[in-house]
Amino acid sequence: MPLQQNMNNSLNFSGGPGALPATVLAQVQEAIICVPEVGLSILGISHRSEWFAEVVRELENNIRRLLGLDQGYHVLFLQGGATQQFSMVPMTLLHGKTEPPEYLHTGYWSGKVLGEARKETKLRVLWSGESDGFHRLPADEELDFSATAPYLHYVSNETVEGLQFHRVLGRDDVPRVCDMSSDFLSKPCEADRFGIIYAHAQKNIGPAGVTVVLIRDELLQDMPDNLPGWLDYRSHIKAHSNYNTPPVFAIYVVLLVTRWLLDDIGGLNAMNTLNQRKAALLYEALDQSDGFYQGRAAMADRSLMNVVFNLATPELEQRFLAASRDAGFSGLSGHRAIGGIRASIYNGLELHAVEKLIDFMLEFQKTR
CATH class of the missing domain: 3.40.640.10 (Type I PLP-dependent aspartate aminotransferase-like (Major domain))
Structure with a gap:
C-alpha cells in the first residue's frame, strides 16, 4: 500500500471520520x-x-x-x-x-x-x-x-x-x-x-x-x-x-x-476564529484561480467545515486526486453522490495543513 505509506495524519481532509488534534x-x-x-x-x-x-x-x-x-x-x-x-x-x-x-x-x-x-x-x-x-x-x-x-x-x-x-x-x-x-x-x-x-x-x-x-x-x-x-x-x-x-x-x-x-483552544469563540481563518484562505484560493477551481456552494452559504469544488473535467479531478495522494494528502475525494473534490477542515485540522493544500493547488494549476 505505497500510497497510504506516504500519507500524513496532519494532512487528513477526510469528510469523516475527521482528523483529531495531534495532542489528543x-x-x-x-x-x-x-x-x-x-x-x-x-x-x-x-x-x-x-x-x-x-x-x-x-x-x-x-x-x-x-x-x-x-x-x-x-x-x-x-x-x-x-x-x-x-x-x-x-x-x-x-x-x-x-x-x-x-x-x-x-x-x-x-x-x-x-x-x-x-x-x-x-x-x-x-x-x-x-x-x-x-x-x-x-x-x-x-x-x-x-x-x-x-x-x-x-x-x-x-x-x-x-x-x-x-x-x-x-x-x-x-x-x-x-x-x-x-x-x-x-x-x-x-x-x-x-x-x-x-x-x-x-x-x-x-x-x-x-x-x-x-x-x-x-x-x-x-x-x-x-x-x-x-x-x-x-x-x-x-x-x-x-x-x-x-x-x-x-x-x-x-x-x-x-x-x-x-x-x-480557549473555547468556541477561539475555535470559530481559527475555523473562519482556514475557510477564508481556502475559498480565497478558489476564487483567485481564474475558474480553474470552481466552488460549488453559493457564496453566502459556503460551509466553514466542508469546502466542495470541481475542476474542468472528471479526468482532471482524478489527476488532481492522484497527485494529492502522492503529495501526502488524504480524504480529498468528493462524496460518491456528487463527485468532485471536498476538503473537510474540521476542528482538528490545523491551519498549516490548509496552507500546504493551497500551495499544492497553486502548483497543480501551474503544471496543468
Whole structure:
C-alpha cells in the first residue's frame, strides 16, 4: 500500500471520520496501552467503573460549559449515529400531535432524514433545494414557518454539498431540532434556542461510535410510554448514558477533545476564529484561480467545515486526486453522490495543513 505509506495524519481532509488534534492523538495512544489514573488500557476498562462514571460527568459538564447550557438540558452520549436520531425525534415529539412537523431538504443528509422520518409520520417539507441541485440554502423570505408545527427540523451543515446555515432558523415558540453532526462545537451556536441538538462524533469531536444528544427537559413531558427502552431518551437519562454497554473508548476520546477545546483552544469563540481563518484562505484560493477551481456552494452559504469544488473535467479531478495522494494528502475525494473534490477542515485540522493544500493547488494549476 505505497500510497497510504506516504500519507500524513496532519494532512487528513477526510469528510469523516475527521482528523483529531495531534495532542489528543498522543493521549489516545497512551490510553490504549494504559490510562494513567487507572493502570489499564482504555479498551479494557469497565463501563460500570466509577472512573467511567466520572468521565461521563466531566464530559457532560464540559459540553455545558462550552455551549453555556444550564440544567434545563440533558446531555446524552448514545449509539446508533445520527441515523438513529432521524427516527427517535419523531417517535419522541409527535405523541398526541395532529399537525405535521416541518423539515428542510437542503442536501444529501437532510434527504436521508426525510426518508426515515416519513416512516414515522406525514411531514411538511418547508423548502427543498433539490431542483437547484443543492447549490444554495433558502433565504428567510422563502420560509413560511407554521406556529402550530410540533417541531422544525433542519441540518445545520451539509457535508456533501458544502452548505452551512450561518443563522438560527424557525420560531421561538416551535421546538427546533437540529442535526449538527458536522459543525457541532466548531463555533458558538445559541444552543439554548434549540429543543434537541444531535451530533455524531466523527467530524469535529471524536471517533465514530458515539452521538451527542442535547434535549430540553420540557420536551420529555409528552413522550409516549410505549417506546422500547433503547429508543426512549428517558431511559438513557436515568442511566446517565449507561443504559446498555456504551462505547467507552469513543466517549473518552470526546472527553479529551472537549478538554482540548477548553484548555488549549480557549473555547468556541477561539475555535470559530481559527475555523473562519482556514475557510477564508481556502475559498480565497478558489476564487483567485481564474475558474480553474470552481466552488460549488453559493457564496453566502459556503460551509466553514466542508469546502466542495470541481475542476474542468472528471479526468482532471482524478489527476488532481492522484497527485494529492502522492503529495501526502488524504480524504480529498468528493462524496460518491456528487463527485468532485471536498476538503473537510474540521476542528482538528490545523491551519498549516490548509496552507500546504493551497500551495499544492497553486502548483497543480501551474503544471496543468
